[in-house]
Amino acid sequence: MFTGIVQGTAEIVAIEEAEAFRTHVVVLSDELRQGLEPGASVSHNGVCLTVTAIEGQQVRFDLMRETLKVTNLGALGVGDRVNIERAARFGDEIGGHAMSGHVMAMAELVELDEAPNNRRLWFEVPHALGRFLFAKGYIGVDGISLTIGEVRAANVDNGPRFCVDLIPETLARTILVDRVPGDRVNIEVDPQTQAIVETVERVLAARGA
Incomplete structure (x- = not known):
C-alpha cells in the first residue's frame, strides 16, 4: 500500500528493452x-514496481506488458525523472490517502493556470472514469495524493475533466512542476x-433503476 505522499524524484539512468518488456535502472538517494x-x-x-536488484545507488525494476500499455512509464527515456514513494509500513502516518499502486488509466493535461504561489492543472480522463470524480474527493496523479478542486x-x-491545485511544496517535491499541456499522467x-460508486451501481441495477 502507498499513501500518495511522494518522498522524492529519481532519475532513470538506463533502460533495457526486450519484447513487450522493459527494465528501468534508477538512482535512489541514500535515504x-x-x-x-x-x-x-x-x-x-x-x-x-518490484525491486529486482540493487547495485550501489542504482536500483533495477522490471516493467511488464500491461504496465507499458496502461501507464506513462513506457514513454520515458534515460534522463527522465519519476516520482518515488516507498511502500507504507505498519504505523506510518497516512498523510495522503490509501493507494494501491495500480494505475487505472492515463489522463491528458489540457489546461494550466498559473497564479502566485500555486498552480491549477486541468486533466481530461477517459469516459469510464468520469463517474468516480467528485469535487473535494481524492485522486492519485502520477502517484501523488491530491484533492479534486472542480x-x-x-x-x-x-471527456470528463477535473482540476487540482498545487502548492509550492508539491511543485518542489514532484515532477508535476515540469508538466505541460499535452503531457499524460497516471491516474x-x-x-x-x-x-x-460500483456498489451503488450494482444495487440500482438489481432493482431495475
Missing part, C-alpha cells in the same frame, strides 16, 4: 535506499470512492 531489498515495492509515478462533465467535444481513483 530512499535505506532498508531497501530485492522484492520490495516502490511506486514510480504511482505504479507499484469537475467538468463530458460533452460532445471533451488512480480513490479506492473507497470506486467501491462506493
Whole structure:
C-alpha cells in the first residue's frame, strides 16, 4: 500500500528493452535506499514496481506488458525523472490517502493556470472514469495524493475533466512542476470512492433503476 505522499524524484539512468518488456535502472538517494531489498515495492509515478536488484545507488525494476500499455512509464527515456514513494509500513502516518499502486488509466493535461504561489492543472480522463470524480474527493496523479478542486462533465467535444491545485511544496517535491499541456499522467481513483460508486451501481441495477 502507498499513501500518495511522494518522498522524492529519481532519475532513470538506463533502460533495457526486450519484447513487450522493459527494465528501468534508477538512482535512489541514500535515504530512499535505506532498508531497501530485492522484492520490495516502490511506486514510480504511482505504479507499484518490484525491486529486482540493487547495485550501489542504482536500483533495477522490471516493467511488464500491461504496465507499458496502461501507464506513462513506457514513454520515458534515460534522463527522465519519476516520482518515488516507498511502500507504507505498519504505523506510518497516512498523510495522503490509501493507494494501491495500480494505475487505472492515463489522463491528458489540457489546461494550466498559473497564479502566485500555486498552480491549477486541468486533466481530461477517459469516459469510464468520469463517474468516480467528485469535487473535494481524492485522486492519485502520477502517484501523488491530491484533492479534486472542480469537475467538468463530458460533452460532445471533451471527456470528463477535473482540476487540482498545487502548492509550492508539491511543485518542489514532484515532477508535476515540469508538466505541460499535452503531457499524460497516471491516474488512480480513490479506492473507497470506486467501491462506493460500483456498489451503488450494482444495487440500482438489481432493482431495475
